[in-house]
Amino acid sequence: MKKPFISFTSDFGVQSQGVGVMEGVARSICPDAHIIHLMHGLPDFDIITGARTLETVNWLPIGYHVCVIDPGVGSKRRCLAIKTKRGDYLIGPANGVLIPASRVLGGIVKVVEITNSQYMRELISPIFHGRDIFAPIAAWLAKGTAIEELGPEINLKELIPPPYDEAILSGKEITARVISINKFGSFHLNILSSLWDKLGMQLNEVVELALPNEKIRLMFVKTFSDVIVNDPLIMKDDYGRMEVAINQGHFISKHPLGVGDKIIVRKIEK
Amino acid sequence: MKKPFISFTSDFGVQSQGVGVMEGVARSICPDAHIIHLMHGLPDFDIITGARTLETVNWLPIGYHVCVIDPGVGSKRRCLAIKTKRGDYLIGPANGVLIPASRVLGGIVKVVEITNSQYMRELISPIFHGRDIFAPIAAWLAKGTAIEELGPEINLKELIPPPYDEAILSGKEITARVISINKFGSFHLNILSSLWDKLGMQLNEVVELALPNEKIRLMFVKTFSDVIVNDPLIMKDDYGRMEVAINQGHFISKHPLGVGDKIIVRKIEK
Amino acid sequence: MKKPFISFTSDFGVQSQGVGVMEGVARSICPDAHIIHLMHGLPDFDIITGARTLETVNWLPIGYHVCVIDPGVGSKRRCLAIKTKRGDYLIGPANGVLIPASRVLGGIVKVVEITNSQYMRELISPIFHGRDIFAPIAAWLAKGTAIEELGPEINLKELIPPPYDEAILSGKEITARVISINKFGSFHLNILSSLWDKLGMQLNEVVELALPNEKIRLMFVKTFSDVIVNDPLIMKDDYGRMEVAINQGHFISKHPLGVGDKIIVRKIEK
Numbered sequence: 002m003k004k005p006f007i008s009f010t011s012d013f014g015v016q017s018q019g020v021g022v023m024e025g026v027a028r029s030i031c032p033d034a035h036i037i038h039l040m041h042g043l044p045d046f047d048i049i050t051g052a053r054t055l056e057t058v059n060w061l062p063i064g065y066h067v068c069v070i071d072p073g074v075g076s077k078r079r080c081l082a083i084k085t086k087r088g089d090y091l092i093g094p095a096n097g098v099l100i101p102a103s104r105v106l107g108g109i110v111k112v113v114e115i116t117n118s119q120y121m122r123e124l125i126s127p128i129f130h131g132r133d134i135f136a137p138i139a140a141w142l143a144k145g146t147a148i149e150e151l152g153p154e155i156n157l158k159e160l161i162p163p164p165y166d167e168a169i170l171s172g173k174e175i176t177a178r179v180i181s182i183n184k185f186g187s188f189h190l191n192i193l194s195s196l197w198d199k200l201g202m203q204l205n206e207v208v209e210l211a212l213p214n215e216k217i218r219l220m221f222v223k224t225f226s227d228v229i230v231n232d233p234l235i236m237k238d239d240y241g242r243m244e245v246a247i248n249q250g251h252f253i254s255k256h257p258l259g260v261g262d263k264i265i266v267r268k269i270e271k
Numbered sequence: 272m273k274k275p276f277i278s279f280t281s282d283f284g285v286q287s288q289g290v291g292v293m294e295g296v297a298r299s300i301c302p303d304a305h306i307i308h309l310m311h312g313l314p315d316f317d318i319i320t321g322a323r324t325l326e327t328v329n330w331l332p333i334g335y336h337v338c339v340i341d342p343g344v345g346s347k348r349r350c351l352a353i354k355t356k357r358g359d360y361l362i363g364p365a366n367g368v369l370i371p372a373s374r375v376l377g378g379i380v381k382v383v384e385i386t387n388s389q390y391m392r393e394l395i396s397p398i399f400h401g402r403d404i405f406a407p408i409a410a411w412l413a414k415g416t417a418i419e420e421l422g423p424e425i426n427l428k429e430l431i432p433p434p435y436d437e438a439i440l441s442g443k444e445i446t447a448r449v450i451s452i453n454k455f456g457s458f459h460l461n462i463l464s465s466l467w468d469k470l471g472m473q474l475n476e477v478v479e480l481a482l483p484n485e486k487i488r489l490m491f492v493k494t495f496s497d498v499i500v501n502d503p504l505i506m507k508d509d510y511g512r513m514e515v516a517i518n519q520g521h522f523i524s525k526h527p528l529g530v531g532d533k534i535i536v537r538k539i540e541k
Numbered sequence: 542m543k544k545p546f547i548s549f550t551s552d553f554g555v556q557s558q559g560v561g562v563m564e565g566v567a568r569s570i571c572p573d574a575h576i577i578h579l580m581h582g583l584p585d586f587d588i589i590t591g592a593r594t595l596e597t598v599n600w601l602p603i604g605y606h607v608c609v610i611d612p613g614v615g616s617k618r619r620c621l622a623i624k625t626k627r628g629d630y631l632i633g634p635a636n637g638v639l640i641p642a643s644r645v646l647g648g649i650v651k652v653v654e655i656t657n658s659q660y661m662r663e664l665i666s667p668i669f670h671g672r673d674i675f676a677p678i679a680a681w682l683a684k685g686t687a688i689e690e691l692g693p694e695i696n697l698k699e700l701i702p703p704p705y706d707e708a709i710l711s712g713k714e715i716t717a718r719v720i721s722i723n724k725f726g727s728f729h730l731n732i733l734s735s736l737w738d739k740l741g742m743q744l745n746e747v748v749e750l751a752l753p754n755e756k757i758r759l760m761f762v763k764t765f766s767d768v769i770v771n772d773p774l775i776m777k778d779d780y781g782r783m784e785v786a787i788n789q790g791h792f793i794s795k796h797p798l799g800v801g802d803k804i805i806v807r808k809i810e811k
Contacts, residue, residue: 008561016454017453025328058565131559286723287724291597295577376592397763
């Protein structure tokens, strides 16, 4: 029989025992699961970058994916379990962080609010839902517990919206947002490469990028080295969205930008 | 049959192959074990924070827990294997770092000094006992080797004391120590929440905290957001001890403190 | 039946979902494998340090070892699978990074260029070969695919040379290179301890070290504490090579050096 697959994503960083403790709690309940850590180095409380990272679970086996980016822990925000079309379950706080991943997994089949304390650990503190609620819920689902057991169904319309929407194409222009910045100072946009294709750009054509405080021009290429060193570029990133970078350089330190900033991409008329 | 469970904790950080090598060595000896990493981002040689982190193994399945915080490696300090009441084994250097965890696991049943080289790797260097002694010992114990095989029993009185004792309640006052500081600048005290309860504080009552160089007052609350932004607070942390923080702020940069510092908590008479 | 063993090494760091995604992709193809992460905190694009780290796979079970230190990704560099004498397979870019590990595993039995797209994921981007080529190839090999299936054999003479050779002993002198610097500011040399032994040094004898800009003298000892605090030393490191350090100090900040620098060690005549 195939073993269930559980993944964890959080902003706990490397100086927290929380990662190991969540894995241990899940392992106690579901000893046979394969458990992996997608990423725990997310910026603190950054639900935009967190949501974009969680999108990459579509590269993992179908499984039970826990995300703990949870600025509202301790407040009254709800806890969710989402069943998706591909067959995965997403488990985490009801702050929108799970929604973009549910889209790449084919959409939401069912959402419940987690209220059944029978599937939680005893709550010794109001501040570590990753260990006391999300990890145990993932493990119980992995063991075969039905999502309906966890709590009442929630109407899709009641869900808190995702921290970013998909970029919008209008004529020759895409209105987009920065959804993550990587360690090389490059950034990723909420533009799916399939949306980009509708802009009708050929490789090596130039676009204009309206950043918050300036406009720049850059070439649409296949990879970094297709432009000369220190030149900016836009390309399809390695997870199906668009990335802006400088070949062998650091875009963000030259053009300061933050996650969430609005960017407009314009095709230049010849 | 249930698979044995092994955990690793160290100060190796993320720039060391040591973590993977220890796991590989354990896996070679005991291929079936579940192996997890509790935390490897501990401050270098910090046995106080290390001991407090290792306490959290009580959230993991019963298993074989290796801790390598080992400022004395290369010197003549001994190597220990401890059997605890809950059924876990703790393996690491004889510098006190294992003792607080043995308490939360119900106390020590037996301690031996690891001397039987049959269960070690050949020592090619005197400086990596994690790989050459502790990881193999955990794996051999996980395979069913009796602790008595590893070396001579040690009398509890001969053990090096833990790097912190439990805080002491005297009348309206608790004398405590800082046992860890987290990435948000909050700190944790060696006060068990059960000891705190004996102080007779109600939620939202105020206590005085005597820090090394100043006295401050703060409220005892359930979670961060129970005080206004930038106000300090004391609460039960997520592992059964007391935590001091500033709501949405960084306590340590406002009130410089280090791990090991003495703190006195006083109930204020009305 | 024994489960196959897969390891991953990279410069992805802790702020990348790439690590988890590679593991997930391998797990999808070969659900039964044991998968471990040797180290992902390698300096960006540093193939010298990467190669030295990968040498430590000889402490892991025989397995399928992926290394993604890949400054040339996106360019036309080739992808390799190497079968070694010990029985391990090394998978990664053809930039030399795999060669030192192949030596410690007994030498190369066969090398192929990976060209058979049947064993790759569909390439959605030219920049993440770890996920799209190396992880799947490791998993297919682990499942029993023959290396000959992956692509054409390469002649050993066509291989890009390793980023460092073994140090050379000539009379009383060893000409060496720095192959890694650790977080304590100590550095490791491409001198095998077996080569060192041929220099005929006794413990506590002094050698001269010609650094790029100065000459210093230091003692050959067994471990740090064999010299007084703040004194430099040379000793056998914990992976079979030589290490230079300062007891309780930081060598590199006192004597600036980089990975790749040439160092000459001279035995002093009495």
